[in-house]
Amino acid sequence: MRIIEWNCQGAFRLKNKEILDLRPDILIVPECEQEEKLQFGRLTPQPNDFLWYGDTGKKGIAIFSYSNYKFRLLKEFNSNFRYIVPLEVTDGTNSFLLFAIWAMDNKQNPLSRYIGQVWNAINYYQKSLQENSILIGDFNSNQIWDEKERVGNHTDVVNFLKLHNIESLYHKQYKEEHGKESRKTFFMYRKIERPYHIDYVFASKEIIKNGFNLKLESSEKWIDKSDHVPIVLDIQPFKSKIISKNTYEGIASKHLNNLTDFTKSKFEQKIYESVILAKILDEEPEDKIKITKLINDIEILKQIDKLIIQLHKNET
Incomplete structure (x- = not known):
């Protein structure tokens, strides 16, 4: 299976030939326009399955299948964590979870911007992380920025995922430490002299154990198309x-x-x-207002539970 992630920096419909020449089975594209603008069959080759999420039609995160893999958005999806999209991926026989990530700014809550969004999301989805999972995308983060105030920094995210037996494939393959990556994924303002490593693939231990190969495409080939280079992941069938x-x-x-x-x-x-609301939602046509209420009510109960646990700790 080949999974490719590439932040295309917009206008994917005008620059998709080169990335599709790499023959992805699954393609994750942050900063991609919505389906209407992609014009499948005309400006963009028709995928076998497709999912897009965004606030506006101009830019969001797109997931394409150019193979027999199909996507199903998890009902657990929480739009409070913008552009961190959890999917079940299946070929009819095997299935795994894919978290497509484009970590964004958060002007309403600066502490939850960028890697803070990822931190909130993995805490929310932590029970799902027990399944075989791949987290892939533009995290907009690196350990070198750990000192910036966030609800959780880059190191916190790495350590949390490791507790769930999920690790960065780049760091496993190249045996480099976080914050000391020799190969870069992002070039600010498309300038070679301003490189950073901010795109990642994290995967469960079973996927790692089965065998994989990770490749970063060269900046020289892609700098005229985007400020990011593609990440190409080949994993053995599992x-x-x-x-x-x-x-x-x-x-x-x-x-x-x-x-x-x-x-x-x-x-x-x-x-x-x-629980009654959840049962009603399973039986009736989906109602976004009721779904939002269910997710928010569950989150409030979980936050109350955390505060109660902390109070009990303080008392002892």
Whole structure:
């Protein structure tokens, strides 16, 4: 399987030939325009499956399948973590989770900008990370910026993922430390003399153990098209099946069952209401307002639970 990630810096419809010449099975493209502008079959070769997420039609994150792999957006998807899109990828026999990432600014909450968004997202999706997972994209981050104030910095993210047996494939392959990467993925203002390493692929240990090869394309070939170079990942076929059910009831159970007994007893009615709402969402046509309410209610309960745990620690 070949997975390629490339931040195209916009106008993908006008510069897709070269990246498709690399023959990706799955292609992740941050800063890509929406489907209407891509004009499949005319300006962009028709994919076998496609998913796009963004705030406006001009730029978002696009995931293309140019193989027999199909995508299904997780119902657990939380749009509060902009452009971190969780998908189930399947060929009908095997399946795994793919988190397509374009870490963005957050003017409303500067502490949650860029790598802060990734930190919030992986904490929210941490139960899903127990599945075979690949996190790939433009993280807009490097350990050299750890001192910037965030809810979680680059090192925090790396360490958290490692606790879930998920590691950076670049650092595994080239045996380099975070913050000391010799190969770069981003060239500010498309200037060769201003290089940074901010695009990554993280994968579960089973995927790593099965075998992979990671390649960064050369800046000389791509600098006229984008300020990023493509990351090309080849992984050996592996057997994998998603265990978690992609239902709203399953999501509610996964998050609420992990609350402390104290929180469960104090907020029994609210938890019950959330479970009932989840069951209704599974039976009726999807309602965005109700979905947002369910996700927000679950998050509030989880935050309350964290505060209760912290209070109990302080008391002891």
